[in-house]
Amino acid sequence: xxxxxxxxxxxxxxxFGQNPATYAPFGYLGHNGIDFGVPEGTMxxxxxxxxxxxxxxxxxNYGLSLVIDDGKRRSLLAHLSETSVTNGQTxxxxxxxxxxxxxGMATGPHLHWTFKLLSNGVVQNKANGYDGAIDVSEFTRLxxxxxxHFNAQYTDxxxxxxxxxxxxxxxxxxxxxxxx
Ligand SMILES: [Zn+2]
Numbered sequence: 236x237x238x239x240x241x242x243x244x245x246x247x248x249x250x251f252g253q254n255p256a257t258y259a260p261f262g263y264l265g266h267n268g269i270d271f272g273v274p275e276g277t278m279x280x281x282x283x284x285x286x287x288x289x290x291x292x293x294x295x296n297y298g299l300s301l302v303i304d305d306g307k308r309r310s311l312l313a314h315l316s317e318t319s320v321t322n323g324q325t326x327x328x329x330x331x332x333x334x335x336x337x338x339g340m341a342t343g344p345h346l347h348w349t350f351k352l353l354s355n356g357v358v359q360n361k362a363n364g365y366d367g368a369i370d371v372s373e374f375t376r377l378x379x380x381x382x383x384h385f386n387a388q389y390t391d392x393x394x395x396x397x398x399x400x401x402x403x404x405x406x407x408x409x410x411x412x413x414x415x
Contacts, residue, residue, distance in 0.1 A: 237281075237282045237283045237308065237310075237328075237344065237350065237371070238280070238282055238283070238328060238329065239280075239282065239321055239345065240271075240280050240281070240282050240310070240312060240348055241271055241273060241279065241280070241346065242278075243279045244269040244273065245270060245272065245273050245277075245346075246272045246346055247270065247272075248270045248272035249266050249345075250266065250269055250370075251265070251266060251267070251268060251269050251365075251368075251370035252264065252265035252266060252365075252370065252373070252408060253265050253266045254266055256350075258314060261401075263364065263365050263368075264286070264364035264365060265365075265414075266369040267349055267365040267366065268311070268313075268347050268348050268350070268368060269347075269348055269370075269371060270345045270347050270348075271313035271335075271345060271346045271348070272343075272344070272345050273335050273344065273345065273346055274293035274335070274344055275316055275328050275334075275335060275336050275337060275344040276316060276334050276335065276336070277334060277335040277346070277402060278331050278333075278334060279312055279315070279331070279332055279334065279335055279346060280330065280331055280332065281303055281310075281327065281328050281329060281332050282308075282309065282310050282327050282328065282348070282350070283303065283305065283308050283324055283328050284303075284305050284325075284326065284327050284328050285303035285304045285305035285308065285309070285310070285325075286303070286304055286305065286323060286324070286325060287301060287302070287320045287322060287323065287324040287325075287332070288301070288302040288304070288322055288323075289301055289318055289320065289322050289400070290302070290340075291300075292339055293338075293340065294338070294340075294377045295339060295340060296339050296340060296341070297313035297314060297339045297340075297347065298310070298313065298317065298336070298337075298338025298339025298341065299313075299314070299316070299317070299336065299338045299339070300312060300314070300316050300339075301313075301314040301315060301318050301320065301332060301333050303326055303332075303364065304353070304356075305355070306328070306353055306355060306356045306385045307352070308350070308351070308352060308353060309350070309351045309352050309353055309358070310348060310349070310350050311322065311345040311347070311348070311349040311350075312332070312333060312346060312347070313339065313346075313349075314335070314336055314337055314338050314339050314341045314344075314345060314346065315319065315333045315334065315335060315336050315338060315346075316333075316334050316335060316336025316337075316349055316398065317333065317334050317336070318332060318333035318334075318337065319331065319332060319333065320332050322335070332385070334338065334371070344401070348371065349368045350368065350371045351366075351367045351368055351369065352367070354370060358381060358409040365366045391403055
């Protein structure tokens, strides 16, 4: 199970698979994640457990980014303004891990989230046109009242996630972490 990296119902400013021409040079069929339009400094929470990898690409690409990987799931959270975790740190779902920003190639403040499913540490469905990235709006549609994007392909591993249900406004395993 994965949860939203953001509380409440942030606006999706760029959906999965949108703007094919922009992403063709990167080898993608379209946008390989979802963008949430949130003000700079918005707290971001770990969508799932994993080990942290922090990367700072300065003004290029994803800018300051955080990857969380537990061998089954990998999230990339990009264009951050700061992160409170370090390389190799173990992160638990719902931990506050970073603050949003507009670092790297970003036209304005937003959080970019790429999500991939892995099997024994290997990204699944890498030939789907998005290097294995999948459309998390399917997972999050019950807490985000947003249009869905149906042009992603799903692995069999994704199907249990697609069938799961969220309770209203549920986005954290441990809400107490939100008050930290
Ligand atoms: Zn994006």
